[in-house]
Amino acid sequence: MKRLALAVVLALALPATGLADEPTVVKLRDRAMAGDSIAWPFVSELTTRFGPRPAGSASEAAAAAWAAKELKRLGFSNVRVEPFPLVGWIRGEEEAVLLADRPQPLVAAALGGSPPTPAGGVEGEVVVFASLEELKAAPAGSLAGRIAMVDGRTVRTQSGQGYGAAGAARAWGPSEAAKKGAVAYLVRSIGTSTHRFAHTGSTRYVDGKVAIPAFALSNADADQIGRLAALGERPRVRLSSTASYAPNTRSQHVIAEVRGREKPDEIVLAAAHLDSWDQGTGAIDDAAGVAIIAAAAKLIADLPQRPRRTVRIVFYGAEEVTQPHASDVGGRAYSEPRAGEIGRHVLAGESDFGAGRVFALALPPKAAEAPFGREALRLLGPIGVIPSQRSPGRGGVDIAPLASAGVPVFALEQDGTDYFDFHHTADDTLDKIDRQALDQNVAAWATLLWLAADSEVDFRALAAS
Amino acid sequence: MKRLALAVVLALALPATGLADEPTVVKLRDRAMAGDSIAWPFVSELTTRFGPRPAGSASEAAAAAWAAKELKRLGFSNVRVEPFPLVGWIRGEEEAVLLADRPQPLVAAALGGSPPTPAGGVEGEVVVFASLEELKAAPAGSLAGRIAMVDGRTVRTQSGQGYGAAGAARAWGPSEAAKKGAVAYLVRSIGTSTHRFAHTGSTRYVDGKVAIPAFALSNADADQIGRLAALGERPRVRLSSTASYAPNTRSQHVIAEVRGREKPDEIVLAAAHLDSWDQGTGAIDDAAGVAIIAAAAKLIADLPQRPRRTVRIVFYGAEEVTQPHASDVGGRAYSEPRAGEIGRHVLAGESDFGAGRVFALALPPKAAEAPFGREALRLLGPIGVIPSQRSPGRGGVDIAPLASAGVPVFALEQDGTDYFDFHHTADDTLDKIDRQALDQNVAAWATLLWLAADSEVDFRALAAS
Numbered sequence: 001m002k003r004l005a006l007a008v009v010l011a012l013a014l015p016a017t018g019l020a021d022e023p024t025v026v027k028l029r030d031r032a033m034a035g036d037s038i039a040w041p042f043v044s045e046l047t048t049r050f051g052p053r054p055a056g057s058a059s060e061a062a063a064a065a066w067a068a069k070e071l072k073r074l075g076f077s078n079v080r081v082e083p084f085p086l087v088g089w090i091r092g093e094e095e096a097v098l099l100a101d102r103p104q105p106l107v108a109a110a111l112g113g114s115p116p117t118p119a120g121g122v123e124g125e126v127v128v129f130a131s132l133e134e135l136k137a138a139p140a141g142s143l144a145g146r147i148a149m150v151d152g153r154t155v156r157t158q159s160g161q162g163y164g165a166a167g168a169a170r171a172w173g174p175s176e177a178a179k180k181g182a183v184a185y186l187v188r189s190i191g192t193s194t195h196r197f198a199h200t201g202s203t204r205y206v207d208g209k210v211a212i213p214a215f216a217l218s219n220a221d222a223d224q225i226g227r228l229a230a231l232g233e234r235p236r237v238r239l240s241s242t243a244s245y246a247p248n249t250r251s252q253h254v255i256a257e258v259r260g261r262e263k264p265d266e267i268v269l270a271a272a273h274l275d276s277w278d279q280g281t282g283a284i285d286d287a288a289g290v291a292i293i294a295a296a297a298k299l300i301a302d303l304p305q306r307p308r309r310t311v312r313i314v315f316y317g318a319e320e321v322t323q324p325h326a327s328d329v330g331g332r333a334y335s336e337p338r339a340g341e342i343g344r345h346v347l348a349g350e351s352d353f354g355a356g357r358v359f360a361l362a363l364p365p366k367a368a369e370a371p372f373g374r375e376a377l378r379l380l381g382p383i384g385v386i387p388s389q390r391s392p393g394r395g396g397v398d399i400a401p402l403a404s405a406g407v408p409v410f411a412l413e414q415d416g417t418d419y420f421d422f423h424h425t426a427d428d429t430l431d432k433i434d435r436q437a438l439d440q441n442v443a444a445w446a447t448l449l450w451l452a453a454d455s456e457v458d459f460r461a462l463a464a465s
Numbered sequence: 466m467k468r469l470a471l472a473v474v475l476a477l478a479l480p481a482t483g484l485a486d487e488p489t490v491v492k493l494r495d496r497a498m499a500g501d502s503i504a505w506p507f508v509s510e511l512t513t514r515f516g517p518r519p520a521g522s523a524s525e526a527a528a529a530a531w532a533a534k535e536l537k538r539l540g541f542s543n544v545r546v547e548p549f550p551l552v553g554w555i556r557g558e559e560e561a562v563l564l565a566d567r568p569q570p571l572v573a574a575a576l577g578g579s580p581p582t583p584a585g586g587v588e589g590e591v592v593v594f595a596s597l598e599e600l601k602a603a604p605a606g607s608l609a610g611r612i613a614m615v616d617g618r619t620v621r622t623q624s625g626q627g628y629g630a631a632g633a634a635r636a637w638g639p640s641e642a643a644k645k646g647a648v649a650y651l652v653r654s655i656g657t658s659t660h661r662f663a664h665t666g667s668t669r670y671v672d673g674k675v676a677i678p679a680f681a682l683s684n685a686d687a688d689q690i691g692r693l694a695a696l697g698e699r700p701r702v703r704l705s706s707t708a709s710y711a712p713n714t715r716s717q718h719v720i721a722e723v724r725g726r727e728k729p730d731e732i733v734l735a736a737a738h739l740d741s742w743d744q745g746t747g748a749i750d751d752a753a754g755v756a757i758i759a760a761a762a763k764l765i766a767d768l769p770q771r772p773r774r775t776v777r778i779v780f781y782g783a784e785e786v787t788q789p790h791a792s793d794v795g796g797r798a799y800s801e802p803r804a805g806e807i808g809r810h811v812l813a814g815e816s817d818f819g820a821g822r823v824f825a826l827a828l829p830p831k832a833a834e835a836p837f838g839r840e841a842l843r844l845l846g847p848i849g850v851i852p853s854q855r856s857p858g859r860g861g862v863d864i865a866p867l868a869s870a871g872v873p874v875f876a877l878e879q880d881g882t883d884y885f886d887f888h889h890t891a892d893d894t895l896d897k898i899d900r901q902a903l904d905q906n907v908a909a910w911a912t913l914l915w916l917a918a919d920s921e922v923d924f925r926a927l928a929a930s
Contacts, residue, residue, distance in 0.1 A: 048692040051569030059567040066566075101531075102524040104516030104746070107891060195660045196745070196892045220894040224746070227513040227895075280661070281569070281689070426572060427661045429685040430692075 025379055025450055028299055032443035033383060038074065038298050039442045040435055043291035047281040047430045055275040055318035055329075056088030056249035063274055067254045067290070067315055074298055076256035076313075084333035086318050088249040089113055091278055092242030095121070096215060099236040100228055107218040108186070109198035109279060110241045111170060113205060113322060114214040121240030122147070122183045122213065126225055132169045135176050144181035147237055148173070149188075151222055156192045159390075160353065160416040163423075166190045170216070171204045178211030184239050185214040188222040189425075192418075196220045197425035200277050202322035213241055251275065251317030253334055256294075258301045260453065262308040268453045269312045269348040269407075270297065270445065271398045273319035273330060280428030284419065288433055288441075289351035290315050296445035300453070307453035309346060316398040319352070328397050335401035345407040347452050347459045350396035351445065354423070355433045356415040358444040362388035364408045364463035372457045376448060383443050388413055408459035410452075412444050490844055490915055493764055497908035498848060503539065503763050504907045505900055508756035512746040512895045520740040520783035520794075521553030521714035528739055532719045532755070532780055539763055541721035541778075549798035551783050553714040554578055556743055557707030560586070561680060564701040565693055572683040573651070574663035574744060575706045576635060578670060578787060579679040586705030587612070587648045587678065591690055597634045600641050609646035612702055613638070614653075616687055621657045624855075625818065625881040628888075631655045635681070636669045643676035649704050650679040653687040654890075657883075661685045662890035665742050667787035678706055716740065716782030718799055721759075723766045725918065727773040733918045734777045734813040734872075735762065735910065736863045738784035738795060745893030749884065753898055753906075754816035755780050761910035765918070772918035774811065781863040784817070793862050800866035810872040812917050812924045815861035816910065819888070820898045821880040823909040827853035829873045829928035837922045841913060848908050853878055873924035875917075877909050 031037070050063040064081050071079045089112050096108035124147040129135040131152050138148075150169040155162035170190050177185040189199035196218045203214050217225070228235045254274060260266060272289030276282020293313045300311055318330040335342070361380055367373050368387060377387055392411040394403035403409045422428045452459075496502070515528040529546050536544045554577050561573035589612040594600040596617050603613075615634040620627035635655050642650040654664035663681045682690070693700045719739060725731060737754030741747020758778045765776055783795040800807070826845055832838050833852060842852055857876040859868035868874045887893045917924070 044692060045696060048689055048696065049566045051563070051565065051567065051689070057567075062566050098516070100516065101514045101527050102516065102522075194896065196662075196894060197660075220892075220896055223896060224513055224516070224894075227509060231510060231513065427685075429661060429689075431659065431685055431688060 021454065024303060025447055028303065028450055029379065029383065029443045029447045032296070032299055032446050033439055035435065035439045037295040037439065037442050039291045039295035039438050042294055043283065043287045043433060043438070044430060046287045046290065047283045051281045052278045053274060053276045053282055054088070054278045055251050055321045056086040056246055060251060060275050060317060064252045064254050064315070064317065067274060071254070071256040071294070075301060077259045079256040081252050081254055083250045083252040084317070086249050086251045086321065086329060087323055088246030090244045090246060092116065092244055094241040097238045098224065099238060100233065106221045106237070107196045107198050108215040108221065109200040110243050111214040111216060112200055112202040112320065113210045114203060114241065114243055115210055116241050116243045117184070117213045117239055121238050123236060123238040124183050126186065126235045126237050128226065128229060132173060132176065135173065138180050141181050143177060146182055147184045147186060148177035148180065148182040149186035149225065151188045151226065153188065154190055154192050154420060156417060158415055158417050160419060163190060163420050170201055174203050174214040175206040175211050182212060184212050186237070187216050189216045189218055191420040191423060191425065193219065193421045193425060193427065195427065197427050199424045200279060201424045202320060204322055213239060215239060251330065253317050253330070254315040256313050258297055258306055258311040260309040261306040264310050265344050266309040267312045267345045268309055268449055269314060269345055269399070270449060271314050271316060271348065271350040271396070272352060273316040273398055275318050275320055277320060277424050279426040281430065282428060283430045284354035284428050284432055285423050286319070286352045288355040288438060292351045292438065292441045292445055295442040296449055299442070299446045300450050307450055308456065309453040311449050311453050319398055328400055331398045331401045335405060342402065342405045342407060345402055347410060348395060348399045348402050348407050349410045349412065350399045351441065352396045352398070353414040353416050354419045355438040355441060356417070356419060357437045357440050358385055358412045358414050360386050360388040360413040361448070362390055362392040362411040362413060364459060365391065367459055367462040370462055372451070372455060376451050379447050380444055383440055385444060406460065408463035410448065412448065414441070486919065489768060490912055493768065493915055494844065494848065494908045494912045497761070497764055497911050498904055500900065500904045502760040502904065502907050504756045504760035504903050507759055508748065508752045508898060508903070509895060511752045511755065512748045516746045517743045518739060518741045518747055519553070519743045520716050520786040521551040521711055525716060525740050525782060529717045529719050529780070529782065532739065536719070536721040536759070540766060542724045544721040546717050546719055548715045548717040549782070551714050551716045551786065551794060552788055553711030555709045555711060557581065557709055559706040562703045563689065564703060565698065571686045571702070572661050572663050573680040573686065574665040575708050576679040576681060577665055577667040577785065578675045579668060579706065579708055580675055581708045582649070582678045582705050586703050588701060588703040589648050591651065591700045591702050593691065593694060597638060597641065600638065603645050606646050608642060611647055612649045612651060613642035613645070613647040614651035614690065616653045616691065618653065619655055619657050619885060621882060623880055623882050625884060628655060628885050635666055639668050639679040640671040640676050647677060649677050651702070652681050654681045654683055656888060656890065657885040658684065658887070658890060658892065660892065662892050664889045665744060666889045667785060669787060678704060680704060716795065718782050718795070719780040721778050723762055723771060723776040725773050725775040726771040729775050730809050731774040732777045732810045733774055733914055734779060734810055734864070735914060736779050736781060736813065736815040736861070737817060738781040738863055740783050740785055742785060742889050744891040746895065747893060748895045749819035749893050749897055750888050751784070751817045753820040753903065757816045757903065757906045757910055760907040761914055764907070764911045765915050772915055773921065774918040776914050776918050784863055793865055796863045796866045800870060807867065807870045807872060810867055812875060813860060813864045813867050813872050814875045814877065815864045816877070816906065817861045817863070818879040818881050819884045820903040820906060821882070821884060822902045822905050823850055823877040823879055825851050825853040825878040826913070827855055827857040827876040827878060829924060830856065832924055832927040835927055837916070837920060841916050844912050844916070845909055848905055850909060871925065873928035875913065877913065879906070
């Protein structure tokens, strides 16, 4: 009773604002915070039934079909599965062995897009470089017959910027190593896990291909090679992979809407991706995001009155894929066929950073200062969200093509301190999701999507510099 | 300066005792605490050069040869490698697949001693039991053509007792499942890791064999099967293993001594084991123990005067192995040929619980009350060691046969809160060892070994009830 009385006092104490429907959005937010949403069952069933969902795989397609069925059952409008062509990559069998006093198994994973080794594998002395820059500076031909290894560490940060800083070694290492004659490439996992997992992810195609077989080593295994060298040995490694390509496969987006009651053609878009890497079950990357946006939109759909504008959720396919000459396959497959409809997208955001709590809101610069931004932060403040110090930029990989085409972008910035402990590894499983943090994400997304969709704010005008 | 002055005051303030050589043992202890010992380089080089060291393997033998060479180089006396025959077990290739909507790879590991599956594997519906007792209660024939799974969880404790409580499901599950007609057996990993590792370890031979192929699943994968069943599915799993036996191999002990200056035939024995499971590099289990006892003995050897009695260190082989009708192969291979010398072993202890800090000393009951026990605790107290609440029992697996033959036993009890996060998994690697905790172990062992070896205490008299 005491608790209820206090809640009433707090409600009365809220400052008066211009927001007519404040009780609606407060209820929406607090229902999500209380865990009364589809987020947990959705993420649980998706990761349990389908496990890994590599781009272009039968598993990704089955997950998309299931998701579409679920969204229809939940009452969403205009639910559709939108296929697009893709060159898939299939890991196959792989093995890495350290040839020390006795052969030792290494925990390694081929990078996405890496070609197979010749049958029987490749073997060579490992030449260790502290950074990609050191590898670039190696003399031409100096790695002939050898295996190049870049041994940089990923710095743990809340924002995830450590991943960006370390990632160049994964992206560009194989082509640089090949230029110097290396027969294969190793990279210390781009990630912060202190456990024995190898962190996969796409490496870049250069001139239409990945030049040499490329693998990530777990942190512990990279340490082992470094220590062996420090003992005066010249470590050799044998690598084998039967990776292959599926040139004529396809991926697909799943799209669903809560139609706007006044301006249904104006779209507030929420993005996440359904594909995942193949080692884990893609729980934090990105079944979590899919569940967050689905749950937020469903809470909005459950309101007595729909918002003015349409809320569109898009579960992108093939977010993880780097194709030759395309770094954002899934994103472009959504935006390119919609060149004529870009103007109808009034605002877009992407949930692709696990289920860590949202701690900051980034809006187009003028929107943050406008009444919309102040309202949003007043409503998000009680669940732990403060103004961002950063610009939302182009959002994530999926919505970047929309952003480049002029769609204003917001970001609900998440605490990613432990995100790269799990991301792209076999350890990305459902148990890594904190349910309370997941609920807080749903609350933040429901609040912001509702505010944007029920408003008449011209975000393009506020995004213009 | 202030700090030094304080130290002098503290030294003067120490209560007078019967221990003539107190400055010697304080110096010994504090040198170890300061990290001035061979512990870290020893454990680092052992795990780096040889990686996994399965009992009976070439790697275990090479590690033993290296260790003996090192111990000689370090000046130990009577260094020898003592071989004994063994039936080895070799994991081979293995695969576990969950047959859900789409096949999902499972993280699983065959249990030590498990027979191979038929070529192509075995496949069956999984029947989940909450405990070994539930499996035992299943009707005869009820598991025909199916796969039994025991799904108990290991409780995290400081003492490690949670492992003992959970372990019966690993030891006896395969034979119980086979009795009911199961074609294979699964057990939720006996361990506390929240990461995706399968925990191996020996399962028991019954009537000279392990009846059916048996695997541990990682916690996350056991969860996945349970959730799929909760969704109304009947999970099926396909298991394959090419495990094999090496009937005519051998293991070996490595033995070295600091010879006593007065009573060299009286032996204070320190045990650890050199073999390891095959997935990790056996760092916490038990390269840590090997390094701790080697470093402690080396510090004693470095003193101006050797202790009265001999300190013998034994790096046991094949501690991890359960043979038909023998649960302590390595231990018996040491004790049985020494039936006539058991009386010369005045005290024995074993370091086989990783490198977690020592927090308690367990002595034979009367020794704890005797001046020896009070002295020991006075000297160990400053490094965080208190009296144990338990009896040292029969020590660990290696020294149990000595204890059974009447050798008094002590235990330096370690904090094992996180030990079963790593133990018997691929994640048991050097980076899991905390150097400061390792040093504290060396300090505790050096102190206790020196006190026991330099004394004339009759521990047998104090152990008699």
